[in-house]
Amino acid sequence: MINAYTRNFITRRRALQLGTAGLATLTIAPKWSMAADELNCLVWCDHTHAALLDPFAEKHGVKINVKEYEGTGTAYSLLEQSQPGDWDVFVIDSVDVPGAVEKGVLAELPDAEMPWDDIFPELRQPQLHYKDGKLYAMPEKFGYNAIAYNNSKVAAEDVASAAVMWNPKYAGRIAIYNYYIPTMEMVGLGLGIRPDTITAASLPAIREKLLEMKKLASVVGDVVATQNALLTGAADILVAGGEYTVAGMMVDRPELDWTLPAEGGIRWGQAIGVFADSAKKDLATEFVKYIVSPEGQGALATADCYWAMPASSKANLDESQKKQLRWEQQPGFIANSHPYFIPDADLDAAMLDVWTEVLGA
């Protein structure tokens, strides 16, 4: 109810003034957000910290707006809800780059201006980053879905085998990463099924093993939840974990460790590109070049959200950081890991059905 004070205070003229001011703000605000000195980036959470963004922002005198997403499907939903030109930079899983190019989402990058000689050869993957000889995204970071564990609670010989994922000795001490593709591919590796050979016929065996694992698990969660499980003692083993879950904590908690079992791990990679509809392609391309530069790569590899290997062999990292990332062991890890395999739509749906059933079991 409007009392006497309010009635006197909000006069008709004042209401009109306030309304006009509000309308003006609404009209002007989008123009501010579209200002030329801003860069809008749709990214994974590791691209949101100041140590990575500030040097570029200060050098170019721009404001960088970042929007985090999880899952390529979510990113496409955000794009559908946006106006063309709203976004400038896109960080995306390398395996999803061909799909994005197919959709016409990404712009061509100046191939000759990119530091390809610095990029680890195994990550160049032209079949993912190029189409018809044109470059659409630069590999920027990679890591593994393998096994993260507490080395004071789990024997080294146990984590040397993928069977540790369903070892009853660790019943109630196992966390499972709640993302069906890498986790099911890890289980497949444990069963002797290479990721790129997974078909609908492989799913019953993987399903059965997952149901067995679910009974042994103390938690099935996302990155933060499983990190917490390792930190708080709710779990000692993380299935499909890796450097991205523990490397950033290893200085304070040296017992948190990670490894690739003898059967191998899943190697994931992420890439960065420029949106085809961006009105600031030059600035966005400069940002891509900064991210793959030694300075950008060092900051990205040790980002607050998660650590992982930089795609560039020239990344600015000190010895301690390289040790945490297992820099020296990378040749062996790369040789013993399988590139992240993205199933086709039908197999993807079938895998999600299995995963949903396992979560509900």
Next chain:
Amino acid sequence: MRGWGLKSWGHVPALAWTGAFFVLPLVAMLLMSVSERIGGKITLTWTLGNYQAFLTKAEGTFVGALVNSVEVTVLTTILSVLVAYPLAYILAYRVPVRWQRLVLVLTILPFWTSYVIRSYSWLLVLSENGVINQFLVGAGLLAEPVGMGNSRFATVLGFVHFFAMLLTLTIYANLVQIKDSYRKAAADLGANAFQAFWHVTLPLSLPGVAVGAFLTFVLAIGDYITPQILGGSKELLLPQAVMLQLGRQADFPLASALSMVLMLVVTVAFLLSARHLKMGRV
């Protein structure tokens, strides 16, 4: 005949608000739920396939998820009422009037912290290295720490902590409106304190309980954060199943159908409690 004066247009903003922010989104979600993803594109085909998928897909997991959601929500609602009612009663009748405002503020203080932070805090408290386990093991009551997080118990505890405060407010608001003379009259007629409460205060406070319980039910059954953080995905609730469809595949039609099922459950809950939902009393 009634003219179209200022008074008759007074309800228009409310109707416009409801239309824009409830009816339109609901219709959009309904249309989405009868659409299909064909070749990565969503097409309106007027199919009931997504509702059929709710019943049959993934070995009936979605139905199980709905059952889990209803169980957790009903348990949360009952426990929240049991915690909140005595608290509201003490606030309304035992705390001196001059202190009531301060105590109310203290009661709702936990609302001021982030929902996510509060959930993670509970996870730390309940963990094997947490304060409860440290106390129990230190006091010799437990030989080894017991994992209490990542469970239905943790989810319900997190919910009750939040919703008991909400219920306390709605019940308190109802109790302070009940005239003291009713209880005095009951006492004059020979009722003891318990009888006066049972036959007078409790029935008159039911609208406050019903409103708070309904709000608790609605908010808890659609909540994704608390079960995700505290439940540890040891069991699947329907909001989590909805999110699973969106993360990578962006299957909005199936996610919308699952959401419509949740909406149906909320509607049933509303119809069951409508008799007691007298908002004017709260």
